[in-house]
Amino acid sequence: MHEWSVTQSIVEALLRFAEENGLRNITRVVIEVNQLSQLENDIIKEAFQILTRGTIAEDAELVIDEAPVSFVCRNCGYRWGLEDVLREINDAAKTHGIVDEEGTVDPPLHYLPMLVYSFVKCPRCGSRDFEIENPYSVRIKNVEGEK
């Protein structure tokens, strides 16, 4: 359900951008969504369609770029991907899960992806001192429209 809140903020940001730049309509939008938050693309698309109704973004094509997340340990140099630590992330839902209106239990990272540092350690050396490549949770990458 968090997807609705995120999408609403994207739609409002787009409409403000269009107004500031004198766009008559918005035809295409590319957003980047970080895989850490495990947001569902289908829900984002559905929310986008509904939330843009009656606006200048009504017919806009929404493209979702899923930014692959990768980690590099600053202690031992080991590199790993999201799939290697999915279990730890989903285990966080068992102890610190957030229950939505439909009864689904989401991990805290669904709302605050950077809390990954609290739940994940380097699979090789156990350090929490690591870098994340592509750390942005959600961002608008590109907007196309007509003046």
Add this chain to the structure above:
Amino acid sequence: MVEPWEILAERRMKEVGKILLVGSGKGGVGKSLIAAGLAEALKARGFRTGLFDLDIHGPSVPEILGVEKIELRGTREGLEPPSINGVKAMSVGFLVGKSPVPLRGAAKSEVVEDLIANTNWGHLDYLVVDLPPGTGEEVVDSLRVFRRFPHGFIVVATPSVLALSVVERLLRLLIDERISIEGLVANMATLPGGAPHPGLPVIEEFSKKQHIRLLAKIPFDLTLEEVLMKKAPLSDAKAFWESILELSETISAETSAHPG
């Protein structure tokens, strides 16, 4: 282009009457206890109050409120802050429990931004924010958002020359960032037993020189530690509570909020 999180943050703050930012130049001066006490005192005066723990590295609001574990709920409007003894509260501690929060750089800012953007406070008279200590990026990031809404900054300091030199730097930052300053709170203003702290004249002189109001002198209350250990309400620490109630009266007398 405005960031999506800033849009959400604006929406979350829209229904908040006044944001009370509680900060300090350095850690260990009792900022979190003052913030939590102020929130509880405002609630006791009948105001709808929230307590927002943004001290992401050292969240102590869960301990102060006596919360060991809490199940958070999410809706289309974000995370619902649970009501604890009538005060709505949110802390990173509710999301990670006792796990460490070893954040650096952009990740630190992002956690603060996401917390502000995703906590759905609803209608409040006051939102008391326990800021991280110091003047790091997570403080500057929060100020950028909060200053767009009715706000006041409460600086907490102990009566010591060392604490005040740090406070002076904090005040300069607040003035440069166009933050409205409510005043100064002298914490541990008395010694155990009730005698005034020898450094008290220094803080009084400092507030005159800086043209900053001294809002309250909070006594050193030996019973406070016991209250925290028992997870009892802060109002059980009588001397502390009395001075915090006075602080809440001073604060609320000057804003247009009425108990709701």
